[in-house]
Amino acid sequence: MTFDFKDKVVLITGAGSGLGYACAVAFANAGAKVAITDISQNALDKAIVALRDTGTEVLGLLNDASDSGDVNILLDAIITRFGRLDIAVNNAGTATPLQEFHEVGEAEFDRVIAVNLKGVWLCMQAEIRQMLKQGGGRIVNMASATSRNTYPNASPYVTSKFAVAGLTRTVAVEYAERDIRINAICPGNVATPLVVSLVDDLSILATKHAIKRLGTPEEVANGVMFLASDLSSFSTGSLLEVDGGWNAI
Ligand SMILES: NC(=O)c1ccc[n+]([C@@H]2O[C@H](COP(=O)([O-])OP(=O)(O)OC[C@H]3O[C@@H](n4cnc5c(N)ncnc54)[C@H](O)[C@@H]3O)[C@@H](O)[C@H]2O)c1
Incomplete structure (x- = not known):
C-alpha cells in the first residue's frame, strides 16, 4: 500500500535512528x-543527508524533547519554515539497562520518565497549541507493546509506556471535536540501536511474538502512517498494536 502525504x-522527534528515522x-x-529532531548531532546529520536524497524538504534540529525551552524553539522553527504542522510523531525515547526493580537508581528512573513521558507531554502541548490555531492536526505517539503488557526488569520503561497510553487516550478525548486526532502505536520489538x-x-x-520474529522499522512506519492518514478518520484515542501478536498471546 502506498500513502499520499504530499506537502x-x-x-518526527528522535528521528536520527531506528523507528523515528524509518518514519521520516x-x-x-x-x-x-x-521536520526531524534528535539529541545526537551525528545521528541527526546522517538522517538529514539521507532524507535530502529523497528530494524532500527537510528541517533538522538538534533538540531535546524533554526540555520545554527546546520544544518551544522546535515549534517556532517549524512554523517559521513551513507555516503549519499537520502531523506530529512523538517518537523520541530511551530505556534503562535491564535490571531488577529494587536495583534501579532514581536518576535512571527520572531520565526515562523525562524523555518517554514528559517529552510526549511537552511536545503534545506545543503541537496542540499550533493545531488549535490552524484548525486541526494528527498526532501519533510512540507507545509500545509494553503499554499493555509486562516486561520484567524494565520497570521505568514499562511505567513510561503505560503512562503514554493513558495520556494519549485522555488528551484524544479532550480535542476529539476540534479535528485533532491523537492515537498511539504499540510496536513489538524491532532490532533498532x-x-x-x-x-x-x-x-x-x-519468541515473545506470536509471529516468532522481530518487526521491521518499515512495518512500524506503516502503522504510524495509517494513524496519521485519513484512512483512520474514525480513530482517536486508539492504541494500535503492531507487535507480531505479542499482546494476543
Ligand atoms: N525498537 C523497539 O523494539 C521499540 C518497540 C516499542 C517502542 N519503541 C519506541 O520507539 C521509539 C524509538 O525507539 P528506537 O527503538 O527507534 O530507538 P533508537 O535509540 O534507535 O532511536 C531513538 C532516537 O531518539 C533519540 N533521542 C533520545 N532521547 C531524545 C530526546 N530527549 N530528544 C530527542 N531525541 C532523543 C536518540 O538519540 C535516537 O536517535 C522509542 O520511543 C521507543 O520506546 C521501540
Whole structure:
C-alpha cells in the first residue's frame, strides 16, 4: 500500500535512528515535508543527508524533547519554515539497562520518565497549541507493546509506556471535536540501536511474538502512517498494536 502525504508538514522527534528515522523516510517518500529532531548531532546529520536524497524538504534540529525551552524553539522553527504542522510523531525515547526493580537508581528512573513521558507531554502541548490555531492536526505517539503488557526488569520503561497510553487516550478525548486526532502505536520489538544495546540474544526476544520474529522499522512506519492518514478518520484515542501478536498471546 502506498500513502499520499504530499506537502503535509510532519514532525518526527528522535528521528536520527531506528523507528523515528524509518518514519521520516516513509513520510518523505510519500511526499511530506519533514521536520526531524534528535539529541545526537551525528545521528541527526546522517538522517538529514539521507532524507535530502529523497528530494524532500527537510528541517533538522538538534533538540531535546524533554526540555520545554527546546520544544518551544522546535515549534517556532517549524512554523517559521513551513507555516503549519499537520502531523506530529512523538517518537523520541530511551530505556534503562535491564535490571531488577529494587536495583534501579532514581536518576535512571527520572531520565526515562523525562524523555518517554514528559517529552510526549511537552511536545503534545506545543503541537496542540499550533493545531488549535490552524484548525486541526494528527498526532501519533510512540507507545509500545509494553503499554499493555509486562516486561520484567524494565520497570521505568514499562511505567513510561503505560503512562503514554493513558495520556494519549485522555488528551484524544479532550480535542476529539476540534479535528485533532491523537492515537498511539504499540510496536513489538524491532532490532533498532536501542534494542540491540539492551538485549544480547535477539532470537530469544523474537519468541515473545506470536509471529516468532522481530518487526521491521518499515512495518512500524506503516502503522504510524495509517494513524496519521485519513484512512483512520474514525480513530482517536486508539492504541494500535503492531507487535507480531505479542499482546494476543
Ligand atoms: N525498537 C523497539 O523494539 C521499540 C518497540 C516499542 C517502542 N519503541 C519506541 O520507539 C521509539 C524509538 O525507539 P528506537 O527503538 O527507534 O530507538 P533508537 O535509540 O534507535 O532511536 C531513538 C532516537 O531518539 C533519540 N533521542 C533520545 N532521547 C531524545 C530526546 N530527549 N530528544 C530527542 N531525541 C532523543 C536518540 O538519540 C535516537 O536517535 C522509542 O520511543 C521507543 O520506546 C521501540
